[in-house]
Amino acid sequence: MSNEKVVTVTVNGSTVKLATPAHRTLLEALRHEGFVEIKCGCEKGDCGACAVLLDGEPVDSCLTLAWHADGREVTTIKGIGQPGNADPLQKAFIETGAAQCGYCTPGMIIAARSLLKDNPDPSLADVKRGLSGNLCRCTGYTRIFEAVQLAARELRGEGEAA
Amino acid sequence: MLPPFDLSQPQSLADALQALAGKGDTRPLAGATNLVPDLRGKRETCRDFVSLDGVNELRYIKRDGDRVTLGARTTMADILDDSGIRTDAPALYAAAEIFAGRMVRTAATIGGNVCCGSPSADTVPALLTVDAEVTLSSVSGQRTVALDEFYIDYKKSVLRSDELLTSVSWNVPPQNSANLFYKLARRKGDAITVTGVAVMIAAEDGVCTRARIALGSVAPTVFRASAAEDLLAGKALDEAIIEQAARAAADQCAPIDDIRASADYRLQTAFSLTRRLLTQAWKQVS
Numbered sequence: 183m184s185n186e187k188v189v190t191v192t193v194n195g196s197t198v199k200l201a202t203p204a205h206r207t208l209l210e211a212l213r214h215e216g217f218v219e220i221k222c223g224c225e226k227g228d229c230g231a232c233a234v235l236l237d238g239e240p241v242d243s244c245l246t247l248a249w250h251a252d253g254r255e256v257t258t259i260k261g262i263g264q265p266g267n268a269d270p271l272q273k274a275f276i277e278t279g280a281a282q283c284g285y286c287t288p289g290m291i292i293a294a295r296s297l298l299k300d301n302p303d304p305s306l307a308d309v310k311r312g313l314s315g316n317l318c319r320c321t322g323y324t325r326i327f328e329a330v331q332l333a334a335r336e337l338r339g340e341g342e343a344a
Numbered sequence: 345m346l347p348p349f350d351l352s353q354p355q356s357l358a359d360a361l362q363a364l365a366g367k368g369d370t371r372p373l374a375g376a377t378n379l380v381p382d383l384r385g386k387r388e389t390c391r392d393f394v395s396l397d398g399v400n401e402l403r404y405i406k407r408d409g410d411r412v413t414l415g416a417r418t419t420m421a422d423i424l425d426d427s428g429i430r431t432d433a434p435a436l437y438a439a440a441e442i443f444a445g446r447m448v449r450t451a452a453t454i455g456g457n458v459c460c461g462s463p464s465a466d467t468v469p470a471l472l473t474v475d476a477e478v479t480l481s482s483v484s485g486q487r488t489v490a491l492d493e494f495y496i497d498y499k500k501s502v503l504r505s506d507e508l509l510t511s512v513s514w515n516v517p518p519q520n521s522a523n524l525f526y527k528l529a530r531r532k533g534d535a536i537t538v539t540g541v542a543v544m545i546a547a548e549d550g551v552c553t554r555a556r557i558a559l560g561s562v563a564p565t566v567f568r569a570s571a572a573e574d575l576l577a578g579k580a581l582d583e584a585i586i587e588q589a590a591r592a593a594a595d596q597c598a599p600i601d602d603i604r605a606s607a608d609y610r611l612q613t614a615f616s617l618t619r620r621l622l623t624q625a626w627k628q629v630s
């Protein structure tokens with residue numbers, strides 16, 4: 183049962199070969215390969231800590247079978263931006279103090295990015311709805327919502343720095 | 345860790361049907377958003393799956409005159425991205441909007457939602473109010489079944505083990521109609537439905553020409569409140585008749601107590617939400 187198979191995934195632009203059985207999730211396979219910026223929380227789709235972009239669309243990697251990622255592109259938080267060339271969302275999270283322990287942050291930013299792509303000018307209610315698949319045990323969410331709205335203004339060219 | 349299982353990855357519908365043929369213990373796997381948690385939670389005992397992930401011919405939204413057809417692999421995100429579903433099935437659009445969180449919506453399919461057979465499957469009440477039909481296919485042919493006749497009991501349906509649900513289709517609602525869905529849950533996003541209600545009301549010359557009421561999470565299956573529908577058809581609606589219909593709908597419920605709500609709360613909310621949605625719908629069409 184469950185023969186191993188080598189799947190080829192492009193992670194943040196680099197080709198990665200993963201030898202995995204059918205029952206391995208993308209989360210397990212990528213963390214095993216060293217991509218520990220993808221966080222493991224509930225492993226049942228509730229918390230969003232494991233969110234990555236798969237061909238540009240956000241998914242919970244704990245619900246995604248590694249075999250289903252064969253030939254596709256994965257973007258983790260490190261592919262969104264790095265120190266030195268951070269994404270506006272990452273900058274906004276730093277500026278507003280939206281990360282405490284930081285465990286939920288990669289997933290929050292992946293989900294927030296998809297939200298801002300669909301809706302560049304979200305209301306507070308839209309932001310709450312957009313992040314409903316992400317749980318944070320530290321911040322109480324207020325600063326996370328602020329960060330997303332700050333990044334949205336920045337991306338619309340309405341930021342103070344613009 | 346998930347328990348070990350086998351997975352075949354056909355790239356066409358024909359190969360997927362072949363993989364299911366003659367093997368009673370092989371099951372389809374689509375977005376896996378039910379199956380992965382169920383495997384991990386040891387609620388799922390199947391160990392041999394046929395993935396529909398590569399079967400792209402099942403991922404489409406088609407229109408032919410008044411008929412709308414969704415391939416089974418169509419995701420909740422696809423439904424929201426489509427420019428037409430909001431008007432072609434407003435309650436379905438509303439259900440997709442409030443469905444899970446953004447990540448799950450990328451993966452969750454309509455076929456998986458219908459076939460999981462859960463009484464809390466949110467697209468089902470909405471689909472019942474547009475008289476949706478499902479097409480079930482196997483190597484030996486295909487049949488079309490009214491969604492209203494698909495479920496037999498809790499998580500039991502007429503789907504055979506060699507069959508795939510391949511599409512869901514319905515006719516766009518009539519001109520002067522309202523089609524609403526309300527999901528009552530512990531919070532507004534990403535929560536399992538406590539009570540779900542969908543209604544469709546069409547009217548002509550001040551008279552209700554079509555009434556559909558479907559309820560979720562208040563019985564072993566999602567169901568149509570047919571006695572309530574019969575009360576409304578052919579009448580000019582008012583507060584009294586709407587109240588009477590909502591009462592009839594609640595009478596048809598058989599809810600349970602669980603960690604999310606008591607049976608009693610479900611009964612009361614089935615009544616009040618049905619009354620509320622019928623009132624709103626009638627206001628929209630009259």
Ligand SMILES: Cc1cc2nc3c(=O)[nH]c(=O)nc-3n(C[C@H](O)[C@H](O)[C@H](O)COP(=O)(O)OP(=O)(O)OC[C@H]3O[C@@H](n4cnc5c(N)ncnc54)[C@H](O)[C@@H]3O)c2cc1C
Pocket residue numbers: 226227228371372373374375376377378379380381396416417442443444445448451452453454455456457458459460464465466467503507508509510534535536
């Ligand atoms: C965090 C979270 C939140 C959720 N929120 C909601 C919600 O708000 N509302 C809601 O209704 N559900 C919700 N769900 C449940 C789930 O996402 C949906 O039921 C989803 O539509 C299932 O589709 P899938 O493609 O992932 O199915 P899978 O998990 O792949 O399959 C589910 C079942 O359907 C069968 N199946 C799948 N496709 C077919 C087919 N074409 N033909 C025959 N059988 C098939 C499978 O064999 C399996 O038994 C949630 C799940 C999670 C993890």
Ligand code: FES
Pocket residue numbers: 221222223224225226227228229230231232233242243244245
């Ligand atoms: S770890 Fe994937 S959603 Fe929680």
Ligand code: FES
Pocket residue numbers: 280281282283284285286287317318319320321
């Ligand atoms: S910052 Fe700790 S979980 Fe969100």
